[in-house]
Amino acid sequence: MNYPREELQPETGFPFVAGRLRHPKTTRDQDQCKQSFGILGTVNKENDSKVTEFVLMGLSSSWETQLFLFLIFLLFYVAIVLGNLMIVVTVQTNAQLLQSPMYYFLNNLSFIDLCLSCVTVPKMLGDFLQQDKTISFSGCLAQIYFLHFLGASEMFLLTVMAYDRYVAICNPLHYLTVMNRQLCLKLVFACWCGGFLHSITQVILVIQLPFCGPNALDNFYCDVPQVIKLACTETYVVEVLMVSNSGLLSLICFLVLLFSYAVILITLRSHLREAQGKVLSTCASHLTVVSLIFVPCVFIYLRPFCSFSVDKIFSVFFTVITPMLNPLIYTLRNSDMKTAMKKLKGKDMASCCLIKR
Numbered sequence: 001m002n003y004p005r006e007e008l009q010p011e012t013g014f015p016f017v018a019g020r021l022r023h024p025k026t027t028r029d030q031d032q033c034k035q036s037f038g039i040l041g042t043v044n045k046e047n048d049s050k051v052t053e054f055v056l057m058g059l060s061s062s063w064e065t066q067l068f069l070f071l072i073f074l075l076f077y078v079a080i081v082l083g084n085l086m087i088v089v090t091v092q093t094n095a096q097l098l099q100s101p102m103y104y105f106l107n108n109l110s111f112i113d114l115c116l117s118c119v120t121v122p123k124m125l126g127d128f129l130q131q132d133k134t135i136s137f138s139g140c141l142a143q144i145y146f147l148h149f150l151g152a153s154e155m156f157l158l159t160v161m162a163y164d165r166y167v168a169i170c171n172p173l174h175y176l177t178v179m180n181r182q183l184c185l186k187l188v189f190a191c192w193c194g195g196f197l198h199s200i201t202q203v204i205l206v207i208q209l210p211f212c213g214p215n216a217l218d219n220f221y222c223d224v225p226q227v228i229k230l231a232c233t234e235t236y237v238v239e240v241l242m243v244s245n246s247g248l249l250s251l252i253c254f255l256v257l258l259f260s261y262a263v264i265l266i267t268l269r270s271h272l273r274e275a276q277g278k279v280l281s282t283c284a285s286h287l288t289v290v291s292l293i294f295v296p297c298v299f300i301y302l303r304p305f306c307s308f309s310v311d312k313i314f315s316v317f318f319t320v321i322t323p324m325l326n327p328l329i330y331t332l333r334n335s336d337m338k339t340a341m342k343k344l345k346g347k348d349m350a351s352c353c354l355i356k357r
Contacts, residue, residue, distance in 0.1 A: 051211035051230070054140050056133040057218045058124075059312060070128035076320050077121045083327035084114040086341065094340045101179040102168070103337075105161045106330055108188055112157065113323035116150040119143060120221040120319045127220065137211070140222035141203055147223065148202045148246070151297070151318070153195030155253045158290060160187045162260040165286075170267045201245055205238050219312060221319070225300060226307070247302030254294035261287055285329045292322045 060066055091097045091107040098104060120143070127133040135143070168175045202224050209231040217226045224242055228235045261283050268280070296314035 051137060051213075051215045053134045053136045053215065054222065054227070054230075055216045056127060056135060056220055056222075057216060058127055058133050058220050059316075066128045070125060073121065073125060073128070073320065076324055077117060077125065080117045080121070080320070080324045081114065084110040084117075084323065087327055087337070088114070090337065090340050090344055093344060097336065097340055099181070101164055101176075101184050102161075104184055105157060105164060105188070108191075109154065109157055109161070109326060109330065112150050112154045113326050116147070116154065116319065117323045119146045119150065124220045135222060140227065141207060143222045144206060144224060144227070145199045145203050147199075147221070147319075149195045149199035151195070152198040152249065153191050155250065155293070155297075156191035156194045157188070158293070159253050159256055159260075160191060162257045162286075165283075166260045166264055169264050198245065198249065202242075205241055205245075209233060209235070209238065218307070219315060221315070223300075223315070225311075229307070243302060247298065250294055250297035250301055254290070254298060257290050257294070258287075289322060289325055289329050292317050292325065 058066070059069055087110040088107055091103050091110075098107070123135070123143075164179055167178050171178065206224060206227055209228060210233055211230055212232045214230055217230070219226050224246065225239075228238050228242070231238075264283060265280070296318045299314055300311055
């Protein structure tokens with residue numbers, strides 16, 4: 001009896017009989033199959049395109065809602081820029097305010113808020129007017145870097161400002177001696193250095209991850225919690241590191257702030273009622289802003305492995321609402337700042353009159 005001749009399939013090297021692929025039964029055949037499939041798998045991996053951009057889901061998918069949100073956030077952004085820029089210009093042009101530790105810190109806070117709003121809001125406003133909301137991978141990393149650099153610097157600065165208020169209220173006779181110019185410069189420099197180290201750590205956590213699958217971010221900007229969930233690998237260790245870095249940083253700074261204001265309030269028991277009412281009003285407004293910053297950060301960064309729809313709302317408070325409220329609460333309610341602004345306005349009007357003449 002003539003048996004069909006066994007040959008090798010030209011494409012894969014698999015044995016086949018009479019034109020039909022034969023199931024590999026021998027060890028040699030199985031090795032050939034593994035080797036062939038390994039080569040094919042390598043080719044497929046090489047053909048898989050890496051993620052070069054991310055799609056931002058934004059705050060809404062409705063075109064009418066996006067137009068409405070565009071108008072609202074445009075007004076917010078204008079208020080942020082004008083309010084913070086006015087404070088920076090006023091303090092920089094007034095030597096008396098610039099020499100005061102409190103206004104020196106407020107000047108830096110307004111500058112940080114001005115820069116922080118520019119990281120996310122312009123991109124969000126542009127995305128409201130187009131359907132294709134994308135951001136490149138390098139742009140996403142840049143957004144993460146500046147967001148955490150400025151955000152962490154602001155947290156450290158708010159902690160320093162709480163210490164400044166503590167010294168001013170609890171040790172007023174030695175306030176200018178303790179909070180001298182050299183110490184203020186060192187504290188602000190330390191805040192910027194702390195923000196830089198924190199942001200570099202966040203970028204390192206993200207840049208080492210492989211991204212080859214879905215690229216849709218459920219937010220209006222790039223941030224670490226959303227980005228690492230798209231990685232094509234196990235992210236347990238990365239998320240734990242994120243919690244230990246961002247989450248604990250936010251929580252510790254928040255607790256230090258609460259403790260400092262609690263000490264201030266306890267110290268006020270020995271002061272006059274008029275002074276108590278004024279400082280209580282100041283502490284209450286400061287705690288409101290501090291809560292709007294730290295509570296969203298603690299909520300977002302201190303809980304890994306899960307995400308909620310309200311994360312976007314907390315993100316809006318951190319990136320938009322707080323930079324807009326800081327000038328109103330910290331500075332524009334202050335009588336010294338109002339007086340300095342009136343003087344600056346008077347100088348501008350006088351300059352305009354001289355130019356016209």
